[in-house]
Amino acid sequence: MKKIAFIGAGQMAEAIITGLLSEKRVGSDVIYATNKGNPEQLIYLEETYHIYASEDMKKVVEGSDVVILAVKPKDKTAAIHAIKPFVKNTAVIISVMAGVETKAIEELLDQDIRVIRVMPNTSAKVGLSATGLARGRFADDHAVKLATEIFESVGLVVEVNEQDLHAVTAVSGSGPAYFYYIVEAMLEEGVALGLSKEITTALVNQTIVGAAKMLETADLTPDVLRKNITSPNGTTERAIKTFDDYHVSDHVKKGVRGAYERSMELSQGNE
Numbered sequence: 001m002k003k004i005a006f007i008g009a010g011q012m013a014e015a016i017i018t019g020l021l022s023e024k025r026v027g028s029d030v031i032y033a034t035n036k037g038n039p040e041q042l043i044y045l046e047e048t049y050h051i052y053a054s055e056d057m058k059k060v061v062e063g064s065d066v067v068i069l070a071v072k073p074k075d076k077t078a079a080i081h082a083i084k085p086f087v088k089n090t091a092v093i094i095s096v097m098a099g100v101e102t103k104a105i106e107e108l109l110d111q112d113i114r115v116i117r118v119m120p121n122t123s124a125k126v127g128l129s130a131t132g133l134a135r136g137r138f139a140d141d142h143a144v145k146l147a148t149e150i151f152e153s154v155g156l157v158v159e160v161n162e163q164d165l166h167a168v169t170a171v172s173g174s175g176p177a178y179f180y181y182i183v184e185a186m187l188e189e190g191v192a193l194g195l196s197k198e199i200t201t202a203l204v205n206q207t208i209v210g211a212a213k214m215l216e217t218a219d220l221t222p223d224v225l226r227k228n229i230t231s232p233n234g235t236t237e238r239a240i241k242t243f244d245d246y247h248v249s250d251h252v253k254k255g256v257r258g259a260y261e262r263s264m265e266l267s268q269g270n271e
Ligand SMILES: NC(=O)C1=CN([C@@H]2O[C@H](COP(=O)(O)OP(=O)(O)OC[C@H]3O[C@@H](n4cnc5c(N)ncnc54)[C@H](OP(=O)(O)O)[C@@H]3O)[C@@H](O)[C@H]2O)C=CC1
Pocket: 007, 008, 009, 010, 011, 012, 013, 034, 035, 036, 037, 038, 041, 070, 071, 072, 073, 075, 078, 079, 082, 096, 097, 098, 119, 120, 121, 122, 173, 174
């Protein structure tokens, strides 16, 4: 791969760039990035990652083997129109945009071009993204392999049917935010109970990392892991009973379904 262009230089682009470079799959000299109008961010990316970042769309896109669309769904039309004159027809277009269908991207580019849609998450920054990948109608196995290699350098990749990317978005694309939400609540309550913020943060962070490691390595289902912590008439039982009394599980499911429905709305042009 000689040149990768990032269109959009925000949270997701930076997470992927960080992961790519730390895995040393590509050198910083092949990575180019642009945004809409935030030169400070481009300078920051250049200084931090030694990539080429510029407001000049032609310099960033022309000759790119891979173009990664990392703008918000509402900005897709402007961004795709801006890259269109410079994209070579052999390029692989990879979109990280939630809900935006490969068909819409092909139509905006107005050519039979290889489009791959991915749904990573921000844990790409530490090499632990969970990424769903789907191919557009012109994407061949080579394009899928290329996109898979890029996103495997920032974590796990699974290929799914494009329609299933709505569920992937709801589960793992937005997923890290759900855990941060729970962590925020635990931190607030730890402090309310008299622990210092510093100590609560250390305990909660280690607890979530440890629980994740157990899920990954213990070969036990989450309900068994939970029951192993729950002594009869003990503290955990009281907490879980309170969650059940407030139907927390149902509410979490409703939240995940809300994300799924919002992804569907985005695909219908309701950005
Ligand atoms: N954040 C997340 O956890 C995840 C996000 N995604 C998807 O990734 C995409 C990007 O999200 P995120 O990184 O969070 O968003 P950010 O707001 O952090 O970044 C968006 C970037 O797009 C740039 N941009 C906007 N319009 C244009 C344009 N016309 N041409 C070039 N660049 C443009 C912005 O530039 P400027 O700053 O100059 O306006 C900015 O650099 C979204 O589509 C989202 O659905 C997918 C998975 C997870």
